[in-house]
Amino acid sequence: MNIFSFFKGGKAFYCLLFTGFLLSFSPSAARNSLRRSTSSFQQHLVQGTVSDGTSPLPGVTISLKGNSKAAVISDYNGQFSISAGLLDTLVVSYLGFKTNYIPIKSRTKIDIVLQYDTTTLQEVKVNAGYYSVKESERTGSIARITSKDIETQPVTNVLATMQGRMAGVSITQTTGVPGGGFDIKIRGQNSIRSDANAPLYIIDGVPYSSDPIGSYYTGTTFPGLVSPLNNINTESIESIEVLKDADATAIYGSRGANGVVLITTKKGKKGKTTYSFSTSTGAGKVTRFLKLMNTTEYLGVRRQAFINDGLTQYGASDYDVNGTWDQNRYTNWQKELLGGTSQISDFQGSVTGGSETTQFLLSGNFHRETTVFPAEFVYKKGGSQFSLNHRSADTKFKLIFSASYNIQDNDQPSFDLTNDARTLPPNAPALYDSNGNLNWENGTWDNPLANLESKLESSTNDFLSNVMLSYEIANGLVLKSSFGFTNLSTKETRIVPSTMGNPMYNPSSSSSGIFSNNTDRKSWIIEPQITWTFQSGRSRYEFLAGSTFQNQNTTKFYLMGIGFPSNSLIYNIAAAKTVQVLLNDETLYKYQAFFGRINYNWDKKYILNLTARRDGSSRFGPGNQFATFGAIGAAWLFSNEEYLKNSWLSLGKLRSSYGITGNDQIGDYQFLNTYTTSGAIYNGITGLKPTRLFNSDFGWETNKKFEIALETGFFNDRILFSAAYYQNTSSNQLVGIPLPGSTGFTVIQSNLDATVQNKGVEFTLSTLNFQVGSFSWKTNLNLTTTLNKLLSFPGLESSTYKQQYRIGQPLNIQLMYKFEGLNTQTGIYQFEDTNKDGVISSPNDKQTVVNFNPKFFGGIQNQVNYKGFSLDFLFQFVKQKNTSYPMGSGGMMSNLQERMLDSWLTPQQLGNYQQYTTGYNSDAVMGDYLFSQSTGSVVDASFIRLKNIAISYNLPLNLKDTKCRIILQGQNLLTFTKYEDGDPEFIAYGFLPPLKVITAGLQLTF
């Protein structure tokens, strides 16, 4: 299998490999001349080796107490030498090990053995948004992944990096086309409105709107509107924290109901200037295809359908069976149209360094990815980040600045060929004629490749910056403010050129069209805050008060141009015969809040955390704009009680929280009764149309969250276990209530007196299975079980949701017909006639509840390290049901799953599936449709997937301060599932499934 291709992105790879190779043979470069010149007559040279007891440790920082400037780093063999005074003390520190203080006592040779420090995990500072908290002392529920987890994954979307790695966070990819999206649900679906379950994203303190920037006119390649999250460069992320419970999210008030995703970017590190480059290249292919019929099987089905329908002659347009098309031709359309290999290449570089007071980081990246479609389409993404940290010498003043600029350039077919690949008859004609032109077979088919003429070109520029200034006015009293600014601009075009059409019909460029979407979003945020920390005896107090002013302005400008003098002018909308402005809109979202936090910590044993926020949002009508949210959280660190100290229990914490958060994801201006320009011109007048059914009275949706959790660590945290139970209740649901079409609209914004409960249990287990010498093996497991339930819904029976929900059932149910097998006499599917009226019809017979919520999901991650080798792999698992892929009733001019060969023929020759029809048999067409809406189509879509595997090896370079690492990464490599209809992750009709990807890369740091 030709997985690796070094044709394009490979050049950089070879280059670096070569450099690394050369360097490893150059002993002169290893000499540290600087070190020798700094030795002075008052000092002497101390030499030695650092090890963990069995093998040497490279990269350990050795400095002198009270003089961190004179630091050196151990080389690959663990050796170091440092000049020091006779009475100095060495400070030996290395991540993951206990810091060692070693008085020199006039020695010149000191061998140092470092102790693994497993308890540092408890000391890790976790970002909670407006404040950070020690892992051991947090009262809220926060899941976290760091750059270490992200670096092993060949993915470009920030949500993809979290998939399978966080308890309580369910993430689903929605298309395999690059630049597409992911769905995220943190602790289940809270809102009945499916598009109101997005979490709040915050990058370095700046809210990042995930509202779509795509348009339905242009982004037809994707199942939904394109979200801006693809702009975030995953390589620049230091950590992602997901805030889940009330204690963690209530400080985000109205926007915290669905959880908060905090993204912290990498910052500069003090010390000598370090350069780092990495490059990788690889390939991707579709994970799984459907098992479809071949030509003989398919034609057999077709012919049988004609017999079944009593038709003695094939119709003039039944080209597949009537002899017009070659009856012996076979094309595996899935392979032909989706079987390509996506070429992936990635390059990154960064430089970081700085002094004790000022550090910087500058990094850049470039990513290129082609598609599996049979034509050259490229997704490109590049960007740069800059970060600067400064503090004054007295450490009172601090400044953190970060800015990033990312560019995406996506060139895709505007049409996903997946549906064609699955439905085209296997004996459909060749794609190209003998001259290499698109083959139209005398107009008897629509060549699917013609669709590739219609292209989506999208480019997005995203600028994001943030400054945080803080000043310590008095001891423990800090005044700070953050200033954030984002500017996102998207330009998308979709062309529909006449060359898509069959040349027989003489399509001319006068019918060619172009759609364009220019969307810009600017936002600023200012968040002045004041914090005060003071210790009194065993009590420690932390106070935080602040306010938020946020303004977000979105402008959208959609154009359509039709009729060009020539197709070569199609991108010049000025050349279009008719140009129409489809939308010219500007929306403003303003948001204001006050928030505060009081944290009390008694002797690191009892912790109380109070948070509150008062929010105002322009999305609500006068009188409904403000609301107050808050939470209380408490933790008891019983492992710090005297009687448990120094026992096998290294961490024992019981924590609980309760609070209220809100949700304002309803879109802007929904409370106004307005007319909108429709863009359509009639008789010289541009039309105005009613914008929506209006309701000025809707208000905040509230979400009450309760959580109780136990966190434990054993044997110096070699085993860490946590269990959390949560129960969230959303009420006063803000929804677009579906309306019958007779109202003129299909929805209205309103608060619904319905209550939805999400509860579940989340487990995480992290074990250090082996730790022998330089060999270590760690396992992380996360498991989430969820239960979603509609608790109450007054008037459900008479409401428009009658056919969607059931009290006591999850939101993610479907009411279906009850499948009763095949009628052996007629050969048509049968269903339960629930109301016994003799007809199977909706809604009365469509009453069987099927739950499509995942029962449980999670991931198991293993990390194995041995000397320079490390292996990291993650299995993701989901237990869920889904429907089989609907392919239409067998016998029409459309391919089918191979398993449908087993169909009913006569009352004597039964089968699993109903009789075929060419489309004339109304009962069979109806039967097939009802089947797709029945329990018969529900199948097990659970899967276990080798989500990610990464193998890396540190080249044993004979060089100080230079590291070279070779990395092999794989994504979605193996999938175990009973699901027969392709990839089990999602079944969105006709969209490309996720890809499996293998990349090889090299990292060089010096």
Next chain:
Amino acid sequence: MKSVYIISEKIICIASLVLAYSCNSFVEVELPKSQLTNTAVFEEFETADAAITDIYSSLRTRGILTGSGSGISNQLGNYADELISIEKPSNSSLFFYNNTLLPSNSQIALYWNTSYSQIYAANSIIEGVRKSSNLSNSQKNQLLAEAVFIRAILHFYLANLFGDVPYITVTDYKTNSTVRRTPVSKIYEFIIKDLSDAEPLLPANYDSSERVRPNKYSARAFLARVYLYNRSYSEASDSASAVINQSGLYELNMDLSKVFLIASSETIWQLQSGNAGTNTLEGSFFIFSSGPPSLVSLSSDLAESFSNGDMRRLNWIKPVGNSSATWYHANKYKEKNTTSSSKEYSILFRLAEMYLIRSEARAQQGDLIGAKEDLNKIRNRAGLPNSGAITKAEILNAIILERKWELFTEFGHRFFDLKRTGRLDTDLGYKIGWDTTDSLFPIPESELNTNPNLLPQNQGY
């Protein structure tokens, strides 16, 4: 501890500074520039006028009356016996052609939802105009009459496609979401009432030379059709006469190739094509220049049913062949693409239909001579001799045939004619998928799910 208090005071001071800066008005926003408040729209004639013309462009591009492939000119042509659908998974016409519509068919839901959203827009104008304090009476009358006219025509098609449907006259969603079905007979009463209200308020002359907004006679022409469908023959005949008698305004176009041009003197009401140079959606959908056609073609049975010498076959139907076969397409609208200036608009009412309505109404009332006179007017124009029909039944048969030839692929006339004269089963029974219950479309499943008051579903679904 004293320092603690001093610090607390500092905090309170600074905090109040920060907090005092904020005020509620921060979160109030202006209207977005693409929107106008409801009241403002009806304070000026120009904006109120833009609200009504928007419904016309919506009628042209969406829903039942659009000339595109999703409108009834195509779909009912397939559903009855005028058109042939090519089998192809992408062809939404196949379900119509095979008469295998399901309640979940998205096209059906679109007919329903789009029509009612257009009706909502009309009702919103009626309510807005009535409340307006700024518009003059004559402006109010014109807007009201046009809105009522639109409301009536949409309900007319809904009732003929779906049977008993709600007749919606208000915008209040609470009322409209639990509404019940109005019997067809009642719907006809409402339509007649609406049209009779609108007619006197509409101007006799068109506001421009293009006849793209209904005038008084558009309402009369529509009334003539409604009365005919409702078997009120004398009213149908009177209304048709009222239009026919406006000889200064309307005149049969003797050159058949010019009947569907913008300036045709026989046009009573047509939908303008939007941007300059654009022609009809019918033209761009039906016309193909080489075979086989990509989606639909005119049934060869229809093409071959014309009598020898019928000029309509020459002028309005075009054969397209290749070495092995010949196909036909409707060629009433002759422009597939844009032209330097628009040549054709989509015609909803034209004079020929008025003659055929009066002919049928007269025959039904026993005025066989008058009936034949009108019938022959249409036949002669097509280059055919006078009809040989003698008895009432023969004449009525001849009229239905004449309507088939005259009005094919125009907004489902053929299907409605067969339906109102009880001929569906005899004329369409040859189709394998045809069932008696196919005379009505299914009520969209989504509609029954959200408004159970509309139950039961139409027979057969």
